[in-house]
Amino acid sequence: MTTPGPTVRTAVHGYPRIGPDRELKRACESYWKGETTAAELDEVSARLRKDVYARLRAAGVDDIPSNTFSHYDHVLDTAVMFDLVPARFASPAAAGDRDEELRRYFALARGLQGAPPLEMTKWFDTNYHYLVPELAPGTRPRLVGDKPVAEFLEAAEAGYRTRPVLVGPLTFLMLSKPADEAPPGWEPVELLDQLLDAYGQLLVRLGEVGAEQVRFDEPILATDAGRRATDRLGHAYRTLGALTGRPRILVSSYFGSIGAEALRVLKESPVEAVGLDLVTDAEGIADLAAVSGLGGTGLVAGVVDGRNVWRTDVPAASATLGTLLALTDELTVSTSCSLMHVPLDLDAETSLPPELRGALAFAEQKAREVVLLGRMLSGQAAEEGAGSPPPAPSFTDARVRARLDALRPEALERPADRDVPAVGPLATTTIGSFPQTSELRRARAAHRRGETTREEYDEVLRREIDRVIALQEDIGLDVLVHGEPERNDMVQYFAEQLEGFATTENGWVQSYGSRCVRPPILFGDVSRPRAMTVEWTSYAQSRTDKPVKGMLTGPVTMLAWSFVRTDQPLGDTARQVALALRDEAADLERAGIRHIQVDEAALRELLPLREEHRARYLEWAVGAFRLATSGLSPSTTVHTHMCYSEFGAVVGAVEALDADVTSIEAARSRMELVEELGRRGYKRGIGPGVYDIHSPRVPSVEEIEAALRLAVRHVGPERLWVNPDCGLKTRGYEEVGQALRNMVEAARRVRAALGR
Numbered sequence: 001m002t003t004p005g006p007t008v009r010t011a012v013h014g015y016p017r018i019g020p021d022r023e024l025k026r027a028c029e030s031y032w033k034g035e036t037t038a039a040e041l042d043e044v045s046a047r048l049r050k051d052v053y054a055r056l057r058a059a060g061v062d063d064i065p066s067n068t069f070s071h072y073d074h075v076l077d078t079a080v081m082f083d084l085v086p087a088r089f090a091s092p093a094a095a096g097d098r099d100e101e102l103r104r105y106f107a108l109a110r111g112l113q114g115a116p117p118l119e120m121t122k123w124f125d126t127n128y129h130y131l132v133p134e135l136a137p138g139t140r141p142r143l144v145g146d147k148p149v150a151e152f153l154e155a156a157e158a159g160y161r162t163r164p165v166l167v168g169p170l171t172f173l174m175l176s177k178p179a180d181e182a183p184p185g186w187e188p189v190e191l192l193d194q195l196l197d198a199y200g201q202l203l204v205r206l207g208e209v210g211a212e213q214v215r216f217d218e219p220i221l222a223t224d225a226g227r228r229a230t231d232r233l234g235h236a237y238r239t240l241g242a243l244t245g246r247p248r249i250l251v252s253s254y255f256g257s258i259g260a261e262a263l264r265v266l267k268e269s270p271v272e273a274v275g276l277d278l279v280t281d282a283e284g285i286a287d288l289a290a291v292s293g294l295g296g297t298g299l300v301a302g303v304v305d306g307r308n309v310w311r312t313d314v315p316a317a318s319a320t321l322g323t324l325l326a327l328t329d330e331l332t333v334s335t336s337c338s339l340m341h342v343p344l345d346l347d348a349e350t351s352l353p354p355e356l357r358g359a360l361a362f363a364e365q366k367a368r369e370v371v372l373l374g375r376m377l378s379g380q381a382a383e384e385g386a387g388s389p390p391p392a393p394s395f396t397d398a399r400v401r402a403r404l405d406a407l408r409p410e411a412l413e414r415p416a417d418r419d420v421p422a423v424g425p426l427a428t429t430t431i432g433s434f435p436q437t438s439e440l441r442r443a444r445a446a447h448r449r450g451e452t453t454r455e456e457y458d459e460v461l462r463r464e465i466d467r468v469i470a471l472q473e474d475i476g477l478d479v480l481v482h483g484e485p486e487r488n489d490m491v492q493y494f495a496e497q498l499e500g501f502a503t504t505e506n507g508w509v510q511s512y513g514s515r516c517v518r519p520p521i522l523f524g525d526v527s528r529p530r531a532m533t534v535e536w537t538s539y540a541q542s543r544t545d546k547p548v549k550g551m552l553t554g555p556v557t558m559l560a561w562s563f564v565r566t567d568q569p570l571g572d573t574a575r576q577v578a579l580a581l582r583d584e585a586a587d588l589e590r591a592g593i594r595h596i597q598v599d600e601a602a603l604r605e606l607l608p609l610r611e612e613h614r615a616r617y618l619e620w621a622v623g624a625f626r627l628a629t630s631g632l633s634p635s636t637t638v639h640t641h642m643c644y645s646e647f648g649a650v651v652g653a654v655e656a657l658d659a660d661v662t663s664i665e666a667a668r669s670r671m672e673l674v675e676e677l678g679r680r681g682y683k684r685g686i687g688p689g690v691y692d693i694h695s696p697r698v699p700s701v702e703e704i705e706a707a708l709r710l711a712v713r714h715v716g717p718e719r720l721w722v723n724p725d726c727g728l729k730t731r732g733y734e735e736v737g738q739a740l741r742n743m744v745e746a747a748r749r750v751r752a753a754l755g756r
């Protein structure tokens with residue numbers, strides 16, 4: 001058991017960068033408000049970086065990454081460093097003017113008067129958002145920044161020999177989008193050679209200052225498009241590899257396997273090591289076998305899950321690593337991806353149930369798992385490791401399982417010829433939430449701290465509902481909502497009330513920029529002890545004669561925005577959530593609610609990165625939605641809502657969900673999806689968002705009218721619903737009132753023109 005093995009190194013891809021107490025969020029926000037200076041912000045950031053290095057060293061990690069810190073986003077950092085900044089933002093600041101430099105950086109992320117920010121989109125299938133660079137044929141990448149060099153030197157000064165991490169050139173270009181001025185058909189990846197020059201300069205520069213190894217992250221290789229780009233991959237790393245005076249190169253991918261073809265290309269290229277995610281799918285090992293191992297190329301083996309919160313099954317991971325020893329001369333134990341996707345430290349959680357706590361590992365604990373595995377592999381920790389218990393215990397509930405088993409397939413179908421009562425033509429409604437005012441937030445915080453009674457807090461909520469109902473009646477909307485004032489978050493609100501979920505006190509994860517979320521932990525079989533929304537929805541209904549729409553968060557979205565158990569397929573877990581929602585929907589119906597919306601905001605987000613996995617996913621995702629909604633009477637109107645417009649990949653799913661009304665973002669995509677649905681003969685209701693709620697701008701009656709006329713042309717007036725493109729919770733009442741009035745007026749005009 002204690003035979004000394006080869007020397008094995010340990011590494012992590014990255015670490016939470018927001019700080020143990022979300023220091024980065026606070027520091028950025030005060031800087032934005034002008035309360036602090038650039039120097040003060042930089043000081044906090046430097047402290048946070050050093051804290052990460054210190055934690056990783058204390059855990060015993062050998063290869064500590066640098067340049068994984070960011071003030072907002074690592075893709076944005078890369079764009080700025082290579083001067084890939086759209087013309088609507090001012091030209092580079094005079095060297096040395098740090099305040100100017102930071103202002104421009106944040107302007108790209110947050111926009112300026114007259115200069116909308118870069119688009120934000122999800123980083124692969126995670127809930128982290130990156131900023132999308134805009135490139136055009138005339139874009140000239142050049143190295144103008146030195147963030148990786150400066151952070152390497154800063155770390156070195158503090159006594160840490162780090163490994164700088166860069167977003168790889170292929171991933172960077174494939175995640176960018178063509179700027180408006182780019183000719184149709186042009187793709188950012190055509191800038192590869194020019195960008196490689198700039199990357200090359202940076203690489204050599206890093207070598208000059210003493211970096212021994214640089215890691216290039218190429219997660220794009222986990223997608224179909226990335227896997228098809230192996231020629232470019234080979235070209236990029238042959239080019240970078242040929243530079244003299246360069247550090248060693250490690251190319252890492254994550255969020256899925258990269259396929260044998262990409263692996264072969266990297267093995268044959270001059271790069272010294274390849275990093276693979278061996279957690280997300282089981283294919284990585286087969287790929288390694290298919291290329292007969294890596295031989296002299298090092299392997300960084302991601303065996304500790306970087307994006308979920310469960311303890312690693314140490315014996316199993318250790319066995320995997322044992323196999324890998326035969327496939328490379330140089331093995332490094334690592335995480336599957338950056339730990340920025342999990343909370344920082346489990347020790348900060350004091351009120352989790354102990355049996356659950358014992359099954360969890362956050363970033364701090366995961367770094368230690370990596371080190372333990374490394375020691376076991378090199379024979380230094382055999383006993384320790386062998387004694388480690390298996391991970392996540394199963395928390396099962398026989399009643400939930402029995403109920404699901406007993407469901408007959410007929411129970412999952414609503415009659416195809418159902419005829420829900422018409423509200424339209426051009427029925428007007430909203431997506432659910434109304435502005436979360438500071439008064440509401442204060443009341444919630446005070447209640448959480450125990451400073452107010454339940455009754456007092458409920459009274460605040462009832463007053464808010466009164467106001468939201470009165471406002472909607474005044475505006476003249478057709479189907480009203482209660483406004484969701486009781487919800488801090490559309491997932492957490494339900495997670496707090498369902499069995500099988502736990503919520504954390506400090507489990508913050510960066511979602512974008514300074515925005516952090518605390519994903520709930522779905523650890524056991526899910527059930528609903530009592531009704532979750534009926535009280536508020538019924539109260540709202542009691543205040544108006546217009547129909548009030550009940551609001552539930554759908555099963556896929558509940559999963560997408562939580563950390564989910566891995567001891568059973570996601571689809572099985574989704575069914576349990578769906579069953580609880582089915583009960584809730586039934587209770588709403590029994591309470592007289594005639595419209596029920598089940599939001600599937602994240603249906604697109606969980607869509608697998610690779611086409612070949614999509615059909616299976618859509619099957620269970622659609623099945624879960626149907627399970628949640630099919631118990632309702634044929635005369636209840638089932639609504640659903642999705643938050644995105646690039647819709648090709650899921651248009652079939654929209655039809656399959658079989659909701660009576662689907663609201664979806666369309667404001668920015670010129671009603672393309674309505675056209676597509678019209679073409680396909682879609683026969684249910686559709687509510688293309690008629691204006692973009694992500695901006696405070698109030699849309700004019702005329703522009704909404706134009707959008708509606710276009711939509712009427714494609715699907716006719718009867719099935720067309722009129723609504724904003726998402727919930728209104730992030731907006732203010734002033735703009736919301738005006739925007740909705742304009743929306744209702746636009747609908748009235750279009751109806752009048754149709755003689756209705």
Ligand code: MET
Nearest residue numbers: 431432433599601727728
């Ligand atoms: C992100 S989708 C939001 C849907 C939810 N009903 C809301 O209006 O806020």
Ligand SMILES: [Zn+2]
Nearest residue numbers: 642643726727
């Ligand atoms: Zn939405």
